[in-house]
Amino acid sequence: MDPVTALLIIAFSIVAGLIGSLLGLGGGLIIIPALTLALGFNMQEAVGASLIGVIATSTGAASRYVQQGYVNVKLGMLLETTTTIGSIIGAIIAIYTDQKILALVFAVMLSYSAIYMLRKPERTISPASAELDGQMLDLSCTYTDRRTGKDVCYGVKGIKTGMGAGLIAGATSGMLGIGGGVIKVPVMNTCMFVPMKAATATSNFMIGVTALAGAVVYYSYGLISPVLAATVAVGVIMGAFIGTHLTLSSEGTRLRTYFSLFLIGIAVLMVLKAAGLLEAV
């Protein structure tokens, strides 16, 4: 690897880590096209490096978010039960389904959540009203918003819906090879009434676990190119460092807008993929 390529990889990875940590995503949707389309790596090397990159984003971002109290650990652990089952189901049905149709379905889902999040304002509920609703678990959580200095205390509703959506998020990541943060964040924010900052932080906390099984398998088959993966990981950790600082000082509503616009961008990529114009996503 020549020094110019190495620097470009680090630059792309910093961007992936920054956006990933800001929006609760793994950054695979940035790393994979950057490595394959822009730098000419093959798909397998890119996916291997991306899996390591996702774990790096998750670890880098979640360490800070959990320290600041933004992560809802119980909610994350609970949703991980269905995302992990989903990823197993997804990996199995991926063999029997057409990737193009999947990409189209996914594009429709993303556009719907983007439009929903752009049009409807964020709603949160108090822990008391979640309790009145008779939810099966108390997942209420409090964090101090660093921007306003105020304590935000919220309740979590729609736990069953959230777990069902976790199954779909996991299955999609198993089928399309993406992290699933693009599904988890809107579900937590719109169906479960989790404030945007807590939703992105909790998603960042979870995606490392989603990528874990894939990373172990790739590693044991020797499919990870160590120098490439480590270069990506180093860049991503630096990007996550910047991204988490930006999140802590930015407004939740603005994050929500950025997130929706990013979803529309991914939906367009998925349509291109379905049309056969883009192989590298």
Place this chain on the structure above:
Amino acid sequence: MASQRMNRTMYMVLVSGMVLSFAIMILGLVMYANNPMEGTTLPFDKMLDGIVHGNPIAVIDLGIVILIATPLVRIIAAGITFGIEKDYRFVGISIFVLAMIILAVFIKL
């Protein structure tokens, strides 16, 4: 409500994994820049042997392994912390997540 103990434990696991893997990967990449060589991910025993002999790829591999291990250790640490807090429902949830990951690895292998 999220407990202070849980947040502190998760922070310690994640930040140690990040700092350790970051430092080792940087060290490995610097060694690689001075002594470029071909190589892929090594099995654990060969990796340890490689580190002793100053093989840059083996050092990078160690960093990657620590990074991959971080979310795994995080689940186990969460399970133990839930146990200390006598939140047995969530101990069960942690064990379930761990079991699913092991199952996923075996299915994909």
